Amino acid sequence: MERQQDYVLRTVEERGVRTVQLWFTDVLGVPKVYDITPAELENALEEGMTFDGSAIDGFSRTQESDVLGKPDPTTFSLLPWRMGETAVARIFCDVKNLDGSPFEGDPRQVLRRALDRAHAKGFQFYAAPELEWFYFESGDPTLPLRPLDAGSYFDLTVADKGWELRRRTVHALEDMGIPVEYSHHEDALSQHEIDLRYTDALSMADTVMTVRQVTKEIAQREGVYASFMPKPLVGVQGSGMHTHFSLFEGDTNAFVDKGDDSGLSKVAKSFIAGLLRHAPEITAVTNQTVNSYKRLIQGYEAPTYVCWARNNRSALVRVPLAKRDESTRIEYRSPDPACNPYLAFACVLGAGLKGIEEGYELPAESASNIYEMTNEERAAEGIRSLPSSLAEAVDLMEESELVAEILGEHVFEWFLRNKRDEFAAYKSAISQFELDRYLPRL
Numbered sequence: 001m002e003r004q005q006d007y008v009l010r011t012v013e014e015r016g017v018r019t020v021q022l023w024f025t026d027v028l029g030v031p032k033v034y035d036i037t038p039a040e041l042e043n044a045l046e047e048g049m050t051f052d053g054s055a056i057d058g059f060s061r062t063q064e065s066d067v068l069g070k071p072d073p074t075t076f077s078l079l080p081w082r083m084g085e086t087a088v089a090r091i092f093c094d095v096k097n098l099d100g101s102p103f104e105g106d107p108r109q110v111l112r113r114a115l116d117r118a119h120a121k122g123f124q125f126y127a128a129p130e131l132e133w134f135y136f137e138s139g140d141p142t143l144p145l146r147p148l149d150a151g152s153y154f155d156l157t158v159a160d161k162g163w164e165l166r167r168r169t170v171h172a173l174e175d176m177g178i179p180v181e182y183s184h185h186e187d188a189l190s191q192h193e194i195d196l197r198y199t200d201a202l203s204m205a206d207t208v209m210t211v212r213q214v215t216k217e218i219a220q221r222e223g224v225y226a227s228f229m230p231k232p233l234v235g236v237q238g239s240g241m242h243t244h245f246s247l248f249e250g251d252t253n254a255f256v257d258k259g260d261d262s263g264l265s266k267v268a269k270s271f272i273a274g275l276l277r278h279a280p281e282i283t284a285v286t287n288q289t290v291n292s293y294k295r296l297i298q299g300y301e302a303p304t305y306v307c308w309a310r311n312n313r314s315a316l317v318r319v320p321l322a323k324r325d326e327s328t329r330i331e332y333r334s335p336d337p338a339c340n341p342y343l344a345f346a347c348v349l350g351a352g353l354k355g356i357e358e359g360y361e362l363p364a365e366s367a368s369n370i371y372e373m374t375n376e377e378r379a380a381e382g383i384r385s386l387p388s389s390l391a392e393a394v395d396l397m398e399e400s401e402l403v404a405e406i407l408g409e410h411v412f413e414w415f416l417r418n419k420r421d422e423f424a425a426y427k428s429a430i431s432q433f434e435l436d437r438y439l440p441r442l
Contacts, residue, residue, distance in 0.1 A: 004073040005045045012038050012089060015078060021090040022049065022069050023209070025107055026056050027411055028288065028418070029340025031209055033090075034069070044071050048096060053105070067103050069093035075206055080175035081217055092206050104410035107342035111202055114346040114406060118353060123247045123254060125349050127204040128329075130195045131211055131337050132186050132239035134232055135162045139225030145232060147190030148224065165222060166192045169215050176214075178207055187301070188236035198244070201349065205341040208241075212337065230287070230336040231294035238295030240302060241337040244320070245348060246329040247271065255328045262310075263328065264319065269362040272308055272317055272330055274355020275348065276363065279306050279316060279334070281400035282347040283386055284393035284419060285407075286335040290426045293389050295336060298371050303333045306384045307366035314370045316386070334386060343407065343415075350406035391423045 012020065020041050021033045034051060036044055043049075048068035075092040095106035102109040118125050137146040148162045163185070170180045179197040186193045194215075196207060212228055219226035231238035247254040247267060255268035264272075287296060295302050301313065308317035308330075318331040335344050354360075363382060370383060387393035394416060397403050404412045 008073045008076045015087050017087040017089045019088045022093050023090050024093045068096040070096050077176040080172045104408050107340050111342040111346045114349045122249050125201045126198050126246050127201045128198040128244040130242045132193045133226055133228045135190045136225045150189045151185045165219055169218050172214050201345045205345055208341040228337040230292045230338050237300040241335045242331055242333045244329045244331050253326045253328050256325045270355040270360050271352035273360035273362045274352045276306050278351035281396045281403055284397040285347045286339050286344045289338050290390050292336050304386055305370045309366045346406050394419045
């Protein structure tokens with residue numbers, strides 16, 4: 001860590017950095033930042049920087065407002081879109097209490113706790129998300145949404161502005177040391193996707209926050225709006241964040257068993273079983289907005305039923321074909337890119353570890369297209385549904401001892417209150433659908 005701090009201080013001096021941004025998120029995953037000068041950086045790295053936590057959603061109460069932002073020097077990076085201007089760098093922060101202990105409301109600390117629990121069992125937890133988003137001509141909600149292109153899945157287009165923005169986004173991420181596996185046009189018009197290369201879950205949660213910020217920044221500089229809203233358009237699929245997960249023991253993939261017919265170890269099977277059993281109660285975290293449930297409906301490639309399969313994209317948990325043993329993984333298909341990745345990854349890991357600890361048995365694989373099955377057929381196979389609304393998801397979360405343990409009392413209680421308020425506001429709002437349908441004839 002000392003060497004990393006020295007590298008940060010040396011780079012700031014050599015590259016003429018004039019501003020260092022300290023990044024963190026609130027409980028909902030909204031990015032927050034405060035700027036310091038290079039003169040303050042060494043002190044910040046050593047002792048942290050005090051700020052008013054009562055101004056941040058889900059953080060401190062007024063009477064206990066001050067907290068510390070402690071920069072994590074391993075996350076240092078120059079912001080590539082600032083290269084032609086005065087150099088700016090960013091560092092992610094852990095938020096701590098004034099005595100140096102972890103602050104209970106910090107989402108990064110929630111994930112750290114979950115990872116510590118995995119480490120105590122000898123596991124490292126890895127993640128690789130596929131982030132989807134839309135480009136629109138404007139982000140003004142009072143104006144009609146106008147997509148930039150009419151492309152579809154994997155389309156090769158000529159002089160397409162969306163492709164150019166996506167290309168520049170990938171290059172910017174690579175300049176920041178973030179490896180991208182590949183990118184492409186998604187199914188809906190003006191919908192795009194970036195698939196990130198595997199890394200440890202904490203680094204990946206930081207990366208998800210960075211990708212969202214970089215994507216929006218580069219789009220805005222061209223007068224375009226990039227949106228990670230799960231379902232902005234009617235009649236086309238929404239944006240998901242299918243995420244691939246695996247556990248390693250040292251250099252060995254703990255999900256692999258060459259002697260098993262499925263190739264999956266007992267650890268893998270119990271992890272999947274835990275994820276399936278607890279999926280409904282963690283859905284409020286992986287899909288945290290009212291709009292998220294407009295995506296989780298049949299007919300648009302999003303999962304709605306709790307089951308697993310090897311090569312069945314209607315399943316909630318998919319086990320992709322692995323080209324080599326170390327690539328064996330699971331794909332969890334319900335999360336969307338509006339989630340807080342720190343909390344979402346912590347909940348997925350917590351559910352999987354619960355399955356391992358309790359020795360959950362993996363249900364039979366769902367080989368059929370679940371969408372084409374009748375309700376009776378699904379019930380006969382024990383296939384449950386995911387929550388169909390934020391209100392239902394929050395009710396299930398509130399009853400979950402597991403989610404309360406994973407998030408901790410502070411985050412758990414604040415998250416529930418916030419989401420109940422969001423749904424209450426949604427229920428009282430009058431939508432355009434209601435006006436179009438009822439006003440002319442009632």
